Amino acid sequence: MELFNAFAVSLQAVWADSGFSAFTMGNGIMILVGLVLLYMAIVKEFEPLLLGPIAFGCILANFPRTGFLEEPGLMQAIHYGIANEIFPPLIFLGIGAMTDFGPLLARPVTLLLGAAAQIGVFVALVGAMLLGFTVQEAGAIGIIGGADGPTAIYLSIQMAPHLLGAIAVAAYSYMSLVPLIQPPIMKVLTSQKEREVAMEQLRPVTKFERVCFPIVAAIIISLLLPPIAALLGCLMLGNLFRESGVMDRLSDTAQNSLCNIVTIFLATGTGMTMNADDFLQPATLLIIGLGLIAFMSGTAGGVLFGKLMCRLSGWKINPLIGSAGVSAVPMAARVSQVVGMKAKPGNYLLMHAMGPNVAGVIGTAVAAGTMLAMLK
Template sequence: MDALAVALQAVWSDSGFAAFTVGNGIMIIVGIILLYLAFAKGFEPLLLAPIAFGCILANFPKTGFEEEPGLMQAILYGIHYEIFPPLIFLGVGAMTDFGPLIANPSTLLLGAAAQIGVFVSLMGAMTLGFSVQEAAAIGIIGGADGPTAIYLTIKLAPHLLGAIAVAAYSYMSLVPLIQPPIMKALTTQKEREIVMDQMRPVTKFEKLAFPVAVTIVISLLLPPIASLMGMLMLGNLLRESGVTDRLSDTAQNALINTVTIFLATGTGLTMKAENFLTYQTILIICLGLVAFAGGTAGGVLFGKIMCYATGGKVNPLIGSAGVSAVPMAARVSQIVGQKANPSNYLLMHAMGPNVAGVIGTAVAAGTMLAMLK
């Protein structure tokens, strides 16, 4: 009996139950809640579901995920050494049509204006006691670009990765709820009813020259984001070339789906109780909302300036798409505009600032890296 008791004691001591804490239990419940939001409510399920399950896995004690070689360590390697975000950008580029931005280059200004939320939140975070590196990582939530947020956070504040990633992806999924009240509050009924002129056709040469030119200029100006911008533009070249359909199809389907699973699961694996259950996490969630709302407001307000400058030819609603939640933010511009004027069709016009927002957020991240790292 003594031998049996010793054996059972050894089994218990080696089990996760022996080291299980209240914090682990809370985080597992958080993971289950996130799964519910992903599956039952449809909040970015492709991203939130693997993040949630990664969070659950991270809070099982004694798994050895970070110490022992294996799949989980390989996934964490891909997170910490910035492999997955550029690959996500490759797929995003292959799925994105830059035509609306090329046809109306002035919408690049709307994408830039929407980055105001990043810097408002950065200053707010510094005021609340975060270091400038932590504040920069928190502020980038306002760009509504998950891969860029992860990329910047890993470089500047890796200990905040779980909280920042969850905030970024949660607010991306809530675009249809957060943006319309801000858009309506900052515009008049007459402004929302504006019907914009049809955009000019874009030539194939322009579509091929644009990603090459952007890659050269931005990579030389901001080398820290050359991998992000290079992969984004390579994906777009594969899409537009007309002779690399197989590669484009792989990038925008099989590859991005595979990498999304690894990136999101790896992000969840960073959500350990000791890292996540802190006062800082609550502040990050709140500051992320400020950043996102500020970005939306900045885009709409600059849209009003463009409306005035063009004699009423620009509908300010497209400015809200300056955050880089592609194409969800552009669809919200379309929906709000069509409610004001059923004959209004803003989707393609809003895709210009939406695509510009992807570039703008990456540029903001690169600027922070150049200044702070």
């Protein structure tokens, strides 16, 4: 009998220390959310390299009593890398090494399309404030419209860390849905004639221009907006690796091994902020809705400014490339190409759309820096 009682006490102790005893309905809902995100990543292939680790991180975050963020270890180190703005700049280092700024340098005027597409950021910012969010929270929510995940995480950590999970999921989800969200807006806002506009071949860009651009851009933007010096500095450093011609090993590491490793840590750590207590709030649905408004507004802003440039240039600029100004490199540029090809077979807009597309990366970072300077 004593042996039985001892065994029963041991079982009770194991149960009391297990996650099952502290498991809540909220934990169950969030694990289900994580499984749905995994389905979207693996089966539907919506940004699998990002959404997959985020989804698994969400599942891990909702196991009670793991002590992931309270006790020293890998998970706490990953959280430190996010909370202290280490991972987003490293991601930008890889993005810079993978990015060709040639189309932007060949037609600098497309920088304006990248700027125009940032209107979605400020539309969502105003909308969030009207719904009762603080100005710092509204700024973090608005950046979803830039369709740039690392920048959204970077800004959220500094202005509204408690909203990081919802903002990151919204940003990456809408990035993956670019081919579904953008074409209807592009078609509604343009005429058949505008969609058929053929653009002249881009001029060749010299190596001198390619090497000077990241250096000059880093100096000017960092002096103008010091809060984003780390983000833009890493972007331009990665691009300098690419364009210098003498740092191929560094370029290869930045755009492959380093970028992949940091992506795993950044995405998993972001998912681990999606615990039930923080995520299952009415504000989460508002953030997702505002993110969609921001993204749609940014697409519309780029296309409408493209229509203006089309007229001012004498029908030499196809307004469809304006939609690529929301960033989401290179997916948004491909969408411009697809819609243009459907309107006029053989009308290749991809390289033309890459100009505003990479301008959107810079534009979103500048928008984030502006908000950090004015609102933080």
